[in-house]
Amino acid sequence: MTIAPQSGGGVAQRPQASGLADVIDTILDKGLVIDAYVRVSLVGIELLTIDARIVIASVDTYLRFAEAVNRLDISQEKEGLPGLVGDLEEGGAKHKTKGAIEAAGEKLREFADASGGERETQRSRRRGD
């Protein structure tokens, strides 16, 4: 069960594992590895999952930073032209969402477009609760 968000709260307001990126970061990378415990009865099954980790020190990162700094310059120069600044910021935000993790999410979403609505949280619990 998640912590209920506090009313009028601050910035830390999303206390649940929400996005696909969070889930990928966690369950593909962490947790007990079955191979370490079981050999005889282990069944290999095809996994569609992909490595979502990004490489921080990369050519792409460097060029993206340079581009972002450049945009920063432009948006500062154009202050006073709200329409244009708004456009640039929007463009910037869009660019940000094009990170590797979201790209991974897009691929996964190809298999997932039917899911749509709210997922029911399912649980097990102690007997007698």
Add this chain to the structure above:
Amino acid sequence: MTAQMEDRPADGGQMGVYVYGILPGDIEVESGTEGVGDPPGEIRVVRHRDLAALVSDVHLDRPLGRAEDLFAHEELLDATAADVAVLPLRFGAVLTTDDAVAEELLGAHYDEFTSALQQLEGHAEYVVQARYVEQVILSEVLSEQPEAAQLNESIRGADPDVTRDARMQLGEVISNAIEVKRQADTEALGDALSGQVTASVVRPPSSELDAAYVALLVETGKAKKLQQAVERLAKQWQGRIDVRLIGPLAAYDFVGAPAPAEAAAGD
């Protein structure tokens, strides 16, 4: 309990037993709880002595890994972890039969799993993800690093093909500067939350703008205090760093092969 291999679907494919996690045996699962697969298998409990595993049947000839599969795995374990200690398995663990789960997994590693569960008892995992606000952090770097400001000046308005080297250099300076800031802010976050956590693991950055990405093992009774501490930090960082608190989660970052008992012991 052991009918999986005979339980053949209409298309003749074989079935396997997908394993989600290991937990104390005194639990039950709401009937109709759906797991991974398409169509999703129903969650069942396989027991051995006082240990249990959450499992569901899967078709071996159908790949797993759709977003629904990933969410089903995580949501089941996270919801479980809110009530009871659970050792989460990494996504994709499939064994042949319920008997194999009971004997080869639970039975063969009984002591290890029992001790790991005892250490996790009364705890859940939380993850704090803090990200720099891009424009703010870039401005900060430009004002602190004369080299970056110079490089930025040199490439302004110039032909991108000609300035590739300079742009690479600029990006590297920024990346390194952010790495230094990340270390400092991760440390600051650790200091601010240390009173509330039993153990912590710094995760590798999930984005080049991460200020901190840390998994925390937290006593159930301290969850509220943790949330308050994170909110105080978020307020302090407001405008420069966005903070998210995720949890409670199963203790994915605090179990490890081959001796999960040790993972929870650190401080």
